[in-house]
Amino acid sequence: MYRLVKIIQRDTINLLTNPMWIFFSLMFPFLLVAILGFLTEGLYGDYFTSYDYYGVTLMLFSAMYAGTFSANSFMEEKIKRANLRIVYSPIRNWFIPFSKVIATFIFSTFFYTIAAVICHFLFQIRFGDEKLLQIWLLFIGMNLLFSCIGVLMCCIFRSEGVANQILSILTAALAMLSGFLFPVANLGETFVKISKWLPTAKVAKTVFEMIYDQNAANFLPVFMLLLILSGLIMAGSMILFNGEEYV
Structure with missing residues (x-):
């Protein structure tokens, strides 16, 4: 396990030393909330504002882009070259995809949480008071799920470019339908009927229920759904990953 921990540390550092990814993870959700909240401000009331709505939905939308981070950290050319030694060293084959998921999850959770705090103070967005921890857990559960999806796309298509194209289409479609x-x-x-079956839509619905109805009845089922899907996708990535094809 020591080797796995060291690989995770290295992958996390690779993410933290990329200023563009840091900028994107902080500014992307902030700008989305600021722009759409401002443009639709007159369409919502005083109690439930446009910033309240988009503060929740666009932070979840941003969490879906963790898939792009994990795909880039998995298949970017300079990182692939750096991992040549790891692939041919005496470690378990699944260490590499597992490490990419965990490193991306740590990186994106940290910076997206900072972005949410900034949005909360600047736009007075309500993320729940008593239910704040549960709402945050749903957010990071979504983050984990898409970190796994990004790695799976790379294992399936064996190309960062193709993986990101598929992820872009998938993310946009899910965001629209959710x-x-x-x-x-x-x-x-x-489309409303389709939306009811999507885990992303279930997360948003549960978050709003906890904030405005103080109803956390669906929290545990939805959170467990995110964890189960993440586990299944991660298992699929480990099965499909082939170190020789990776390099």
Whole structure:
């Protein structure tokens, strides 16, 4: 396990030393909330503001981009070259995809949490008081899920470019169908029915229930769903990963 920990540390440092990823992880959610919150301010009330709505949905939307971070940290050319020694060293094959997920999860959770705190103080966004910890756990559960998805895409397609293209389409489709960018009811009854089955939509619905209804009945089922899906996707990545194809 010592070797695994050292690999995770190295992958985390690789992420932390990339200023563009740090800038993106901080500014992307902040700018989304600021711009869409401002543009739609007149469409919401005083109690439930546009910033309240987009503060939740766009932070969840940003968490979905953890998949891009994990794909880049897995398949970026300079990192692949640096991992040549690791691939051919006497370690377990699954250490590499597992490490990429954990490093991405640590990196993105840290900076997205900072972005959420900044948005909270600047726009007075309500993320819940008594339920704040549970809401944060749902957020990082979403973050973990998409960190796993990014690695899985790389294991399937064996290309950072193709993986990111698929991730972009998947992220945009899920965000639209989950009501992250606008209420899904605007799309019609069929899309509302589809939305009810999406884990991303379940997370957003549960968060709003905890903030405004003080109802945490769905927290544990949804949180466990995120963990189970993450575990299954991670297992799939470990099975599909082939070190020789990676390099």
